[in-house]
Amino acid sequence: MSEQVEKKPRVIIGFVCERSLPIDQMMDAQKALVDDPETKIIVLPCSGMVKPTQLELALANGANATFVCGCAMGDCHYRLGNVFIKERLEGERNPKLRKNTDKRRVGMFFVTIKDKQPFLEALAAFKDKVAEIG
Amino acid sequence: MYKKFLSLTKSLTVSLEKGLNFLTTQEHNPLYFHGAMPLYCFWFLIFSGIMLWMYYIPTLDRAWSSVNYITSLPVVQQVVNKQGQTIWQTAAISEATGIPYGAVVRGIHRWGAAGMMITTLLHMFRVYFTDRHRSWRWLPWVSGVLLLVILLFTGITGYLLVWDARAYAMVVSTQAWLRAIPAIGGWMAEFFTGGDIRDYTLTRFLFFHVGGASFLFWLIWMHFIRLHEPVVTPSRATNFLTFGFILVAAGAIPAINVTEELIKQYPTLAAQKDFIASDAPAQIGMIVQNMRYDAWYMFPYYLIERLGPVLAWIILGGSTILLFVAPFYPKDRRDNIAEVLDAKCTGCTFCSLDCPFEAITMQERAPGSKFKLIAVVQAARCSECGICVGSCPFQAIDLPNTHSKTIEADVLALLKTGA
Structure with missing residues (x-):
């Protein structure tokens, strides 16, 4: 059984603010991360644009996990985008994630544009945690 | 040239702040x-x-x-x-x-x-x-x-x-x-x-x-x-x-x-x-x-x-x-200003409350309408960030060039190629 889980290709969908990471240089033509091909990226003008329903859509259609990556807290180019999406995913601001969404599979990263390596490390740690769930 | 200068200064500022984050953490960075x-x-x-x-x-x-x-x-x-x-x-x-x-x-x-x-x-x-x-x-x-x-x-x-x-x-x-x-x-x-x-x-x-x-x-x-x-x-x-x-x-x-x-x-x-x-x-x-x-x-x-x-x-x-x-100066091309879909807007005020630049006002609809209010975007104040899109539970506001329907289609396409 565990072998089957290992063999099953994993897909992670990341919603990334174009100002939080040098994301253009980090993706290949298939929109996968060069350093981690399992992770596919959707680029947005701001992390605040992410709708919780879009994360649910990814999970419902086969993604093992999904995450939002925004600018460092206090440094959103549009002032409040990262604050709002964090509050939404933590269930403190409408619209929220549905109650039945597996929140262990929803990640959040808030980084500066110079934080490529710390981001990749945090992503790897997040993926390990998700892998434990199966 | 001038824009390049601004992006260089931004890069230097972010480096400085990253250094300071190391000392103060993001939460207390002055x-x-x-x-x-x-x-x-x-x-x-x-x-x-x-x-x-x-x-x-x-x-x-x-x-x-x-x-x-x-x-x-x-x-x-x-x-x-x-x-x-x-x-x-x-x-x-x-x-x-x-x-x-x-x-x-x-x-x-x-x-x-x-x-x-x-x-x-x-x-x-x-x-x-x-x-x-x-x-x-x-x-x-x-x-x-x-x-x-x-x-x-x-x-x-x-x-x-x-x-x-x-x-x-x-x-x-x-x-x-x-x-x-x-x-x-x-x-x-x-x-x-x-x-x-x-x-x-x-x-x-x-x-x-x-x-x-x-x-x-x-x-x-x-x-x-x-x-x-x-x-x-x-x-x-x-x-x-x-x-x-x-x-x-x-x-x-x-x-x-x-x-x-x-x-x-x-x-x-x-x-x-x-x-x-x-x-x-x-x-x-x-x-x-x-x-x-x-x-x-x-x-x-x-x-x-x-x-x-x-x-x-x-x-x-x-x-x-x-x-x-x-x-x-310099002027940016502004072609991605948020648009409200009149038919879908319920007047819930979420987008107006969340807009970081006060670009969305709620206005009265005509008497006898299904909903009382409608969101109106003031184009000059809109930053094209899409935060209003994230706040709308009714798919009633969107950025024309970064439409949520396109994003959702991209998500499904990526899942297909990945699987």
Whole structure:
């Protein structure tokens, strides 16, 4: 059984603010991360644009996990985008994630544009945690 | 070219902040509260200013001595006692010892003022270097430039109120500077002092100072009017640190009036004269030699003295004009402004409440409509960030070039190729 889980290709969908990471240089033509091909990226003008329903859509259609990556807290180019999406995913601001969404599979990263390596490390740690769930 | 410069400055700013994050964490990084820091310093100025105002007498013969009365601080100094031992002794620097810790309160006012200018400039450069001053942000920027000018004006008039020898030199210098304006310059120089310098002149300066500070409040309102949930308080740790710094500075180097007689009596004060002390009382017609310039508020006088009034106007006026026009160049292509789908908008107000730049207003629908309100986007204020899209539970607002339907189709396509 565990072998089957290992063999099953994993897909992670990341919603990334174009100002939080040098994301253009980090993706290949298939929109996968060069350093981690399992992770596919959707680029947005701001992390605040992410709708919780879009994360649910990814999970419902086969993604093992999904995450939002925004600018460092206090440094959103549009002032409040990262604050709002964090509050939404933590269930403190409408619209929220549905109650039945597996929140262990929803990640959040808030980084500066110079934080490529710390981001990749945090992503790897997040993926390990998700892998434990199966 | 100019945009490349802005992206370079942004990269450098982010590197600096990343370094600071290492020390302070994201939560307490003062550079993430750069806008709230000047306001925080302003509160110190308001409260210490009200306390100073209680004892200040705006007349030619009493102004200096009333300030001196406030700042009667005991100084610690080394003296030789009767047994020939060198000991530390505390002595009052003025005979009138009426206001306990008055010099500390004045020190808070003085150091708080320096803090406000330093943090204001930090705020301005941070906003400029991260390219957050242009286009839809023009009103906060323009009102910010006005705030800077009025802050400078209020600080300078604060120096005049002490009415020491330096204040008189500044009045003479200001009048020469104003007279350099064609046509109305003479009238402005007269208006500045109210004709000959007399008691009314200091009353006028007091009005300029307190009126300027009050005007700052109105400008701060203008500064915030297009910002949703402006950050008005730094983090608690940053607050304590700033408060501690101002208090320690005010206690260690308090603002006092230093005369030659006082230096003779207490030689330890000679070193402080170069820092933040005021001079001996003003004497009409006597210009102080070797004027000491305060870096944060008195740089215009340095320019006036060194370069003459006309060149000082060109430099100061020119840079102010450049600051005023900065948000209007270069212009971005704006083709992704949020659009509301009338049929889907329920008037729930979420987008209007979440828009960081107050670009969405709720308007009444026609009588008999299914819903009462509808969201309306004011294009000039829209930043094309899409935060409204994230806040809408009804798919009723979207960015035309980054449509959520496209995003959702992309998600499904990526899942297909990945599986």
